[in-house]
Amino acid sequence: MENCSAASTFLTDSFELELGTEWCKPPYFSCAVDNRGGGKHFSGESYLCSGALKRLILNLDPLPTNFEEDTLEIFGIQWVTETALVNSSRELFHLFRQQLYNLETLLQSSCDFGKVSTLHCKADNIRQQCVLFLHYVKVFIFRYLKVQNAESHVPVHPYEALEAQLPSLLIDELHGLLLYIGHLSELPSINIGAFVNQNQIKLFPPSWHLLHLHLDIHWLVLEILYMLGEKLKQVVYGHQFMNLASDSLTNVSLFEEYCETLLCDLISLSLNRYDKVRPSESLMSDQCPCLCIKELWVLLIHLLDHRSKWSVSESFWNWLNKLLKTLLEKSSDQRRPSVPVIQSRDPLGFSWWIITHVASFYQFDRHGVPDEMRKVESNWNFVEELLKKSISVQGSILEEQLRMYLHCCLTLCDFWEPNIAIVTILWEYYSKNLNSSFSISWLPFKGLANTMKSPLSMLEMVKTCCCDKQDQDLFKSSSSYTIFLCILAKVVKKAMKSNGLHPWKQVKG
16 A cells, blocks of 8 residues: 555656646745736745645645755755754754844835845845745655654664654744744735836835745745644644643644634734725725735635544634634623634624635635636535624614625625525515615615516516626615525525425425
């Protein structure tokens, strides 16, 4: 079996290299997408398009054609490739933090057009060195780290004794690194635009490089922790740090605590976007300020869902639901201390908005290519509870809010399998509120009053509700009741394709 597995890995690597996949440059986050990528949604150097995510999930060599020489240069110093991380791990991580500090000091320089080229080159060089080091850590774990037999009493070589301590030391160093860089949401506001010189080369300020290096660090640390668990098949304990429950830090606890913190940061960044968006434009606005943040969402979706299938761990939707529930809780005292406090002026609207946007990220496969036929994991259980909260708020719910919620719900009906419970919840609400005007003061009156004038207008309304592609400006063109009818039509149509007339009988009942 081991020979078959080795042959399979070799064939996969060879096949990918035959297809022309470039492995000579480690992947990194970049939103400087050009038109040479054949219509790709992400940069060719990204973790998705380069195949890095797929290699992680399939447990393949992270960079098959890199770090093959006897020595390598990291941070301007020559190191022995097969032993550097064991012999000098603390020194390497110290140099890494020093480079991070150097990049942070570049932010203090005035970034006018005369200096931007020099600053771009300095910042880019620092970032490439740091990214190269973290990729080296991944490759070292995959190729050179040996699983030690803890029960063996045979005398070992001093190097093997050091190597046995490396996993624990990595846990401590990675945790220290995460404490050093802090939260993504705490970074200063960054203009993600670029200068373009006379040769049409994009030049970015140091703040852009710092943001993207932080994104690289956040993702690569998760990769390293995941690879440690896959390689050693056992829990690795850190020696220097304790977690919030005063227990010894492990690769598993650090991975899970860090996932929670990273998702909180991404939610906070999304919240900053949402607070600047009107309900009428919510689904037309981009949730992510940068393409790389969108890529990070997609990477987390794939990694957490893959991990949940092969171990006793939570899926991506469970992680997100848990954090959104804390956002919806009125009392901050009920929140767990490990979860950073996130506050929103409109937690219900924000929850609808972020779930709808994140659900659209499920269409991207492991290469970052949209695949409409790909099986998508739904999150109906949480959405059902969210819908009940949305229509049971004390006092009368605003039509403006209701249209936004139902527009999100209609979009989710496109992404996911049909759900009769959603229709039932909404019908219970509208059956008690049919006398409402369903109008918004600052919009022209549209809806039932205009459609009841003739049988022909009613027929047109039915056609509109049953149309597969809805108007992008549905918020302004239709009342919330009309959007509910669109949801009803879409759910019943999709359900009847697989279950015949039974779904329609359920709805009528």
